[in-house]
Amino acid sequence: MTDDPARDDPFVTHRSLLFTVAYEMLGSAADAEDVLQESWLRWADVDHTQVRDPRAYLVRVVTRQALNRLRTLSRSREEYVGEWLPEPLLTSPDVAEDVELAESVSIAMLTVLETLGPTERAVFVLREVFELPYGEIAAATGKSAATVRQVARRAREHVAARRPRVRVSRSEQQAVVGRFLLALRTGQLDLLMEVLAPDVVMIADGGGQVLAALVPINGADSVAELLARANQVVSGFDTTPVWLNGAPAGRIEFDGEPSAVSLEVEDGRITRIYVVRNPQKLTRLDAPSQLAR
Numbered sequence: 001m002t003d004d005p006a007r008d009d010p011f012v013t014h015r016s017l018l019f020t021v022a023y024e025m026l027g028s029a030a031d032a033e034d035v036l037q038e039s040w041l042r043w044a045d046v047d048h049t050q051v052r053d054p055r056a057y058l059v060r061v062v063t064r065q066a067l068n069r070l071r072t073l074s075r076s077r078e079e080y081v082g083e084w085l086p087e088p089l090l091t092s093p094d095v096a097e098d099v100e101l102a103e104s105v106s107i108a109m110l111t112v113l114e115t116l117g118p119t120e121r122a123v124f125v126l127r128e129v130f131e132l133p134y135g136e137i138a139a140a141t142g143k144s145a146a147t148v149r150q151v152a153r154r155a156r157e158h159v160a161a162r163r164p165r166v167r168v169s170r171s172e173q174q175a176v177v178g179r180f181l182l183a184l185r186t187g188q189l190d191l192l193m194e195v196l197a198p199d200v201v202m203i204a205d206g207g208g209q210v211l212a213a214l215v216p217i218n219g220a221d222s223v224a225e226l227l228a229r230a231n232q233v234v235s236g237f238d239t240t241p242v243w244l245n246g247a248p249a250g251r252i253e254f255d256g257e258p259s260a261v262s263l264e265v266e267d268g269r270i271t272r273i274y275v276v277r278n279p280q281k282l283t284r285l286d287a288p289s290q291l292a293r
Contacts, residue, residue, distance in 0.1 A: 030283070043061065089244065095291055108163070122137075130293055203275070209278050233255070259282075
C-alpha cells in the first residue's frame with residue numbers, strides 16, 4: 001500500500017479550520033468553499049519548505065481571500081430581496097462541546113457579525129474566536145498591530161451590544177425547540193403562545209426565490225397568527241429536530257419545501273426565530289459540516 005501524499009498536506013490537515021474561518025467571515029458555506037479553492041491554488045504555487053508555520057500561513061491566505069470576497073459581496077447583499085440570513089449548516093452534536101465555537105457559528109452571532117465592516121469582522125473572528133496574536137492578524141489583514149488592537153476593541157464593543165444576552169444550556173434549548181416543533185406539527189396555537197416570548201421577532205429569508213416575509217415579524221400574537229395561518233394552508237408542518245450551527249434547531253417542510261429554523265431562547269421562551277427558506281442556502285443540510293478551531 002502506498003502512502004497518500006495529500007494526507008500529510010497541511011492544507012488537508014487544517015481544512016476544517018480554514019473552512020470555519022472563511023465561513024465565519026462570510027456567513028455562506030458556498031462562498032467559503034470558493035475561498036478555500038482560491039486559497040488552495042495559491043498554496044499549490046508556494047515552496048512549502050520555506051513556510052515555517054503552515055497553519056498560520058494558510059489562515060493568513062484564507063483571511064485575505066475572504067476579505068476580498070466580502071468586499072465584492074457587499075453590494076449584492078444590499079440588493080438582496082427581503083432579509084438576508086446566514087447559510088445554515090447541519091452539524092453534529094459534538095460541535096456544541098466547544099461552547100465558544102458553537103456560539104461563534106450560531107445563526108444569531110453570524111447575523112450580528114453582518115453588521116460589522118469587512119476588516120472589523122476579520123479581526124473579531126481571528127482574535128475572539130481563534131485567539132490569534134495581534135501580529136498574525138496584522139499580517140493577515142494588512143494593518144499594523146496597533147490598528148488591529150483598536151479595531152478589535154471597537155468590534156468587541158459592537159458585538160457585545162448586539163449579541164444574545166443569555167447563554168442557555170443544551171438541554172433547555174432542546175426542550176424549547178421540541179415544544180416549538182410540536183406546536184407547529186400539531187397546530188396547537190395555545191402551546192405555540194406558551195413557548196413564544198411576548199416580544200419575539202421572526203426573521204425569514206426567502207431571497208425572492210420562495211414565499212417569505214420581507215420584513216421582520218414582531219410580537220407573539222403576530223408571529224403565532226402567521227404560523228397558524230401557514231399551518232392551515234398546508235394542513236400541518238412536517239418537522240424534524242436537527243443540529244444547526246452547533247445548536248438544537250429544526251428542519252420544517254412547508255408545502256413540500258424545506259426550511260431551516262434556528263431559535264434564540266431566554267428564560268424558557270423563544271425571543272427570536274430565524275427561518276431560512278432560500279433554496280440556494282439549504283444545500284448543506286444532508287451531511288454534517290466539519291468545523292474546527
